[in-house]
Amino acid sequence: MSAQEIRNYTMNFGPQHPAAHGVLRLVLEMDGETVVKADPHIGLLHRATEKLAESKPFNQSIGYMDRLDYVSMMCNEHGYVRAIENLLGIEAPIRAQYIRTMFDEITRILNHLMWIGSNALDLGAMAVFLYAFREREELMDCYEAVSGARMHATYYRPGGVYRDLPSKMPQYNESRWHKGADLKRLNQWREGSMLDFLDAFTDDFPSKVDEYENLLTNNRIWKQRTVDIGIISPEKAQAWGMTGPMLRGSGIEWDLRKKQPYAAYADMDFDIPVGVHGDCYDRYLVRVEEMRQSNRIIKQCVKWLRENPGPVMLSNFKVSPPSREAMKNDMEALIHHFKLFTEGYGVPAGETYAAVEAPKGEFGVYLISDGANKPFRLKVRAPSFVHLSSMDDIVAGHMLPDVVAMIGTYDVVFGEVDR
Template identity: 80%
Template structure:
């Protein structure tokens, strides 16, 4: 942190000089560990008390929206993963839904259930990263180790369906890249693995991906209990979060807040219930809400959301096990031919190359598609002029709206409370800066 005095009047008498010294400014970030990335927060301080907070963003601006406008539609799905790189598939979902809306196509039912399941897996991944990093910010180191234990297992699910552990590019306009695999990656012998045998490590990995996910959902509620044992009634945790960053329901609405930031203030707004997409209208779950609108309530909301996500995943697994079927529309404008077809049919091979090099033309029009991403409403505004690449792409990032309220929320708090507030926003600057 760098500190500089502002508004200092010097006098010959040192006592007079001290009386004239007013506030000073402080750089919080952009490389501060608790800034969660490249946030530069300029704080005007009166001693330890915040008088004004001025967030400076744009240090991670990569022109994502303009890049998406320069490429065929199907070549920009991977950009969505890299926006909020902790909520990857949820970002893809909004983008492919926007394309499907303009093209008038709908993914098959099995693909819709797969999307619903992986959206909730992604929500748990996000909240695990949040509770671990927020714990670190406020002095609880062990929670990160517990949370990453479960994150590794869910990252293996990402890898099983897409081949990539983070940036999956698994969703496609019209469905998903491929059906769920019949096997899971297994651990191999290692001189560093002690205690358990290899067979014990791979016990849950002997069946299909759905078997592995079902086993995970059986164990996960007990894991959430462990996180709550560490934090929920922890005296220090409550001292750092209870009554800190209180946001009333009216203020939350006025600042355009969504997700846990809005629900923590007692507003039961969730796009999965209010504007259902995929298969959220067929699964049973509740919307957790807070009462006080402080950092502690937002923590409780996110912990409850993980339990509800676990419940949704279990319902999706049960349906997917009982209902095989296609995972991509039979529309060869957007769906590539199978490998078998390409081996025997030169026309299919040419179509494959044209699809992935030139893409497809989307009917002219405009649309907005939004999902209930882990951090709030993530939306994609898409304008097509009938070409094979978008005329305009604009992304609605929840973190951008939340960060704009920083000055209003932290004014009057102490400096350590800024750390708690940045943590409760759950910021990722890939989507904030874009």
């Protein structure tokens, strides 16, 4: 036995560790405080999402997509409904495409707010978490207003979206916590429609991002924990199949919204932020700038949606339910309604892959249909799973506390890892 083998010891990092953002178990081989090898153990949150989706009609699995990366809900839905639309040979109306684009970017901000708050908390900065959730609550109200759910919206549909944007936002009621001037301030943005609310939010949000940056960007302790930690070269990022901020943080300007535009992204004016050194600090800067760019896109979508009313769902009765009015007067429409929501619809035989630029990277759905009313095979390409596989290669040689910083910068959500 060599002297090196005598010195090394193995320790469990998790599976209950609060830095893991889910149920991750890392088996670390340590040389003192230095990591020699990291072996990620996954599968502790396994839910068989792909197999469950193969047992249900297409529309009944949209809600499963929300529960994969449960911080990037509508982006997951988007990848799935695009795959179905590819096989059906249909395309959502232009207004629905703009609504999808707007909500994809709302979702990106929601994801990055959760990330900046939880990552800062992992590394000892508590206040940022409270600041980030202040804005997160405002955007969660938009989810609730269009779908009735604050997280698992099931709002996108093959052929469009569930319904048009509401003309009124929910308001806070007077309570022991909210009264008088405070209540008036909270409801100030909520007097009009959702588009009015988002106009006010997008005007205000850049100043809130400035607040996060004031707390972190030049903070000496934050930089000591993130600068030159977890450096990923462009070559290594590509070799590991990284996408999203993990790839762009290493200086590679790859973004599906620009390179393979979908929905209304071809008409949007925005920039792709990239890093220089490929360390945790660069990935932080990339995500902060992405929030600012998402804000720009939302503002453009709001302007277009104000000026262009229209349908948000195809009038294709294979995938679209009849109106409530039609069901009251037409027995055939009523039968179609029940058939659509119980049996669903058949999708032509074939296979397709549809991907979207989700907040964590490329979220893709590979779908095979045999002509039935449910997928023959469904496979999800989840960015968190791909990124986590590089853990051993990245953290080897770092100190134990740097493992926490690295897990944080991966922005891992285990719903899509243990799918």
